[in-house]
Amino acid sequence: MLMEEQATVGSRIKKIREQLDLKQADFAQQLSEDPKKISRIEKEVQFPDSNFLIQLGERLDVSLDWILRGVGKMFLSDSDSSSANFFPSEVDSGDFAFVPVYDVNASAGHGAFNDFGSEQAIQHMAFLNSWIHGNLSSSAERMVVIRAVGDSMLPTISNGDSLLLDVSPHFAGDGLYCVQLHETLFAKRVQRKSGHGYQLISDNPNYEPLEVNEEDEDAFRLIGRILWVGKQV
Known part of the structure; x- marks a missing residue:
């Protein structure tokens, strides 16, 4: 056909x-x-x-x-x-992965309180399995979608963008992550510092890096690695 x-x-x-x-x-x-x-x-x-x-x-x-x-x-x-x-049947058989979307905001600015673990999915976004397998080093079972708020990650991430996360709780090298520091979720570039701790870096030069030192580690958690950004227009 x-x-x-x-x-x-x-x-x-x-x-x-x-x-x-x-x-x-x-x-x-x-x-x-x-x-x-x-x-x-x-x-x-x-x-x-x-x-x-x-x-x-x-x-x-x-x-x-x-x-x-x-x-x-x-x-x-x-x-x-x-x-x-x-x-x-061709579509139902597994051409698409339906990834849960949570009503959770990751701050790309100064932050807002979120309890990610208590949220329920509000809908799902469909991604081609062939696209996931060909472009992402992750499995759909470990993915969620949340929304970015703020301007500290401009131009990479804008206010309202959708963020596709791999929520495996481990550090996979320097890169874009969603992290929790105290009661705030952030979308930032995360770099591991020599010794202990991390540096949370904004792409917008108007924002200073956030330092996560050894004394902050109990309040710090890696939520997930950012795999893809769905841009708003």
């Missing part, structure tokens, strides 16, 4: 909206979503989460097979009744 000429998920979702002759605001209202989210998805800045895909199928009769792979008909009503299925 020929693949749909719209080569990306975002471009196919845009085609659905245009086929329905809807503006982004009207399309968002149909799905009970934020118009800014529609814009980010169409521009390939954000991958649609599982709830978004479910709403497309249930409210607009769209085929998930067509959205994700460009295969078959756009609308289920255009397909043979015997094969029309919003969740086709």
Whole structure:
């Protein structure tokens, strides 16, 4: 079967909206979503989460097979009744990993209190398993998504960006991490200091590094390594 000429998920979702002759605001209202989210998805800045895909199928009769792979008909009503299925077996069999999204903020500024361990997932984001295996040295079972707040990591991380974390509790060398210091989560560059302790470095030069010394170690915890940043526009 020929693949749909719209080569990306975002471009196919845009085609659905245009086929329905809807503006982004009207399309968002149909799905009970934020118009800014529609814009980010169409521009390939954000991958649609599982709830978004479910709403497309249930409210607009769209085929998930067509959205994700460009295969078959756009609308289920255009397909043979015997094969029309919003969740086709090819997708259900494991093409995607659905990573939990937590309503937790990692400060890329001066910090805000969060108790990460007490949070419940509010939705899931879908990532291609082939993309995970080809680009990330991690397993989907160890991943979560949280949100960044603040400006101390500009231009690498902006306020509102999504952060994909590997929550394995170990230091894997200098790099980008989400860490907890006292009652605050931070997204920072973490460098191990000679001897004991760490230095938490901001990419924004307006912020001074934070020092984690031996006496702070009881209040310091590595939450996870930042694997990917989903940018806002």
